[in-house]
Amino acid sequence: MGTDALIQCRDVQMGYGRNVVLPDVTLEIHPGDVLGILGPNGAGKTTLLKTLLGVLPPVQGAVTYPAGREQIRFGYVPQRQVVDETYPFTVAEVVLMGRYGRLAPGQRTGSADHDAVACALRDVGIPHLADRFYRELSGGQKQRCLLARALAGEPNILVLDEPTTDMDLPSERAIIELIGGLHAERQLTILLVSHLLYVVLTLASTVALVNHTLHYCPVAQARDPEYLSRFYGVPVRVCEVGGTYLAI
Numbered sequence: 352m353g354t355d356a357l358i359q360c361r362d363v364q365m366g367y368g369r370n371v372v373l374p375d376v377t378l379e380i381h382p383g384d385v386l387g388i389l390g391p392n393g394a395g396k397t398t399l400l401k402t403l404l405g406v407l408p409p410v411q412g413a414v415t416y417p418a419g420r421e422q423i424r425f426g427y428v429p430q431r432q433v434v435d436e437t438y439p440f441t442v443a444e445v446v447l448m449g450r451y452g453r454l455a456p457g458q459r460t461g462s463a464d465h466d467a468v469a470c471a472l473r474d475v476g477i478p479h480l481a482d483r484f485y486r487e488l489s490g491g492q493k494q495r496c497l498l499a500r501a502l503a504g505e506p507n508i509l510v511l512d513e514p515t516t517d518m519d520l521p522s523e524r525a526i527i528e529l530i531g532g533l534h535a536e537r538q539l540t541i542l543l544v545s546h547l548l549y550v551v552l553t554l555a556s557t558v559a560l561v562n563h564t565l566h567y568c569p570v571a572q573a574r575d576p577e578y579l580s581r582f583y584g585v586p587v588r589v590c591e592v593g594g595t596y597l598a599i
């Protein structure tokens with residue numbers, strides 16, 4: 352294992368209390384990696400992300416941050432939106448929440464924070480929704496808003512748990528292009544769970560196939576139809592169209 356890893360796990364057990372979901376996770380995340388995480392429902396993908404983020408303690412072993420935890424700013428888009436809809440937050444207010452982690456205790460938000468919010472809303476293509484109430488948005492618009500909230504914190508690791516849920520085809524494509532662009536322009540490290548095989552096979556540099564065990568391999572290996580067929584237990588075909596890897 353190398354030494355420039357941002358996140359490192361060796362033989363870590365992940366799960367909830369005595370319920371071990373992933374018994375033996377060994378992996379490293381390096382700067383600029385795009386880790387695509389694939390696997391069926393209930394396989395442990397979200398569990399893996401939460402444990403790497405440090406919000407879920409490992410059952411056994413430790414997740415370490417060799418470069419120092421203070422070097423890492425996570426931007427997390429959870430699988431299901433978690434904004435309390437009881438309160439009438441506007442989109443801009445929800446995105447501003449992404450700045451809170453950068454503020455000292457008692458510090459108020461300032462112009463840099465509001466500029467970052469405007470920039471994040473532009474990045475995800477919804478500046479016109481800034482003053483709308485979050486709870487009145489469509490599912491896909493909410494998802495973009497939550498991506499903006501993650502970007503507003505200027506993360507160096509973007510953690511996306513099924514970021515295209517509820518999106519129509521043009522929106523899905525736009526978000527995927529945005530994620531690819533963020534990686535290309537800002538060398539962002541990205542952890543991405545998606546059920547869309549083509550997204551993972553096209554964007555990822557490394558793939559984790561999760562099904563209570565974790566197989567960790569370069570994307571070239573995961574594009575092998577036989578490898579995917581064995582993993583999913585059904586025949587999978589992969590073809591490349593203009594640089595995009597389609598799997599059916």
Ligand SMILES: Nc1ncnc2c1ncn2[C@@H]1O[C@H](COP(=O)(O)OP(=O)(O)OP(=O)(O)O)[C@@H](O)[C@H]1O
Nearest residue numbers: 367370372390391392393394395396397398399430
């Ligand atoms: N808070 C929790 N407490 C106890 N068990 C949980 C909890 N959250 C998830 N689990 C269990 O852990 C296992 C893995 O769940 P996880 O959410 O990681 O799956 P997933 O791969 O993300 O699935 P999906 O594709 O449906 O999102 C499941 O059996 C689930 O029931």
Ligand SMILES: [Mg+2]
Nearest residue numbers: 396397430512
């Ligand atoms: Mg999940």
